[in-house]
Structure formats: structure tokens, C-alpha cells
Amino acid sequence: xxxxxDAAKEIKRRISEIRVDAGLKxxxxxxxxxxxxxxxxxxxxxxxxxKIIKRSTRSASPSRAGVPNVRSAEIILELIAPKxxxxxxxxxxxxxxxxxxxxxISGDPSTYIEEDRTEGPVGYxxxxxxxxxxxxxxxxxx
Numbered sequence: 675x676x677x678x679x680d681a682a683k684e685i686k687r688r689i690s691e692i693r694v695d696a697g698l699k700x701x702x703x704x705x706x707x708x709x710x711x712x713x714x715x716x717x718x719x720x721x722x723x724x725k726i727i728k729r730s731t732r733s734a735s736p737s738r739a740g741v742p743n744v745r746s747a748e749i750i751l752e753l754i755a756p757k758x759x760x761x762x763x764x765x766x767x768x769x770x771x772x773x774x775x776x777x778x779i780s781g782d783p784s785t786y787i788e789e790d791r792t793e794g795p796v797g798y799x800x801x802x803x804x805x806x807x808x809x810x811x812x813x814x815x816x
Contacts, residue, residue, distance in 0.1 A: 677814040678724070678747050681779045681787065685749060685810075688771045689717060696767035697759060711800065715755035715764055722748025722809065742815045748790070751808040754798050761795050765806045772810060785814040 682703075689701060700709075700716035709716055728744035751768060755761040772787065779787050787810050794806035 675816065677782060677785050677816065678745075678812060680781070681785055681812050681814065682719070682721075682749065684779050685772055685787070686719065688774065689719075689751075689768060692767060692771040693717075696771070697755075697764050698768075709754050709798070709800070711756075711803075714803065715753070715759045715761070717768060718752040718754070720750045720752065722750050724748070727813070745814055745816050747812045747814070749787070749810045749812055751810070752805060753808070754803060754805045757802045757804055761804045761806050765792065765808060769808055772808070779812070782814075785812070787812050
């Protein structure tokens with residue numbers, strides 16, 4: 675879990691470095707309420723599914739504690755902006771910042787990030803607001 679947390683901190687740092695240049699006003703990790711117009715353009719970072727993608731050959735042993743499986747955790751960046759702000763351009767800048775140095779992302783060569791998909795632009799439920807979603811897979815041993 676510490677590798678996942680360290681990688682998330684690195685992603686936040688990379689976005690913080692380009693926040694102003696990308697045109698972002700706000701960055702929120704694990705938002706608990708809907709975005710407000712005065713926060714836009716903003717980036718929400720949420721965590722998705724964290725699953726085992728490769729089991730250790732030792733996982734069949736009676737003592738599984740400490741068995742190193744390879745995991746894939748989704749890191750989801752939700753970009754929300756007024757239509758006038760060009761959410762696609764913001765998306766490109768954020769993607770470039772996150773993927774600037776994909777290996778290693780947390781100082782550990784066994785931990786890296788891959789882009790999974792981009793969704794949108796889509797409406798966000800606010801007038802004249804669009805959103806795009808970037809989904810990354812954080813690959814790490816645990």
C-alpha cells in the first residue's frame with residue numbers, strides 16, 4: 675500500500691507543478707462533494723479498482739503473508755472546466771505531466787504508471803461545463 679500512496683503523491687506533485695500552465699484553478703484529492711463553478715477548471719483525483727494482475731508462484735503456500743503479487747490500481751483524474759476553457763487542452767497537459775517519466779513513478783523501478791483510457795468530453799450536470807476523465811493504471815508489487 676505504501677507504494678500506491680507514494681505514487682499518488684508523485685502524481686499530485688506532477689500536476690501541482692503544471693497546474694497554472696495547464697489552466698487549472700483547483701486540485702482535489704478524493705472529493706466529497708460536487709464541483710462548484712468558482713473552482714473551475716479543476717482536477718479531481720480519485721482511486722478506482724485495485725486488483726492483482728499477476729499472482730506470485732508462492733501464493734499457493736499455506737502462509738501467504740508477505741507474498742509479492744503484482745497489482746494494478748486505477749488512478750482517475752476527472753477534469754472539469756467551463757466550455758470556454760477547452761477541457762481537451764487541459765487534458766493533454768495533465769496527461770503529459772503524469773506520463774513525463776512513467777518508470778519509476780515512486781523511486782522504485784518495479785512501480786510504474788500506464789495510461790488506460792480517456793473518456794469524454796461529457797457534460798457534468800452544470801450549465802456550459804464539460805468534463806474529461808483520464809484513467810491510469812499504477813502497476814506495483816505488493
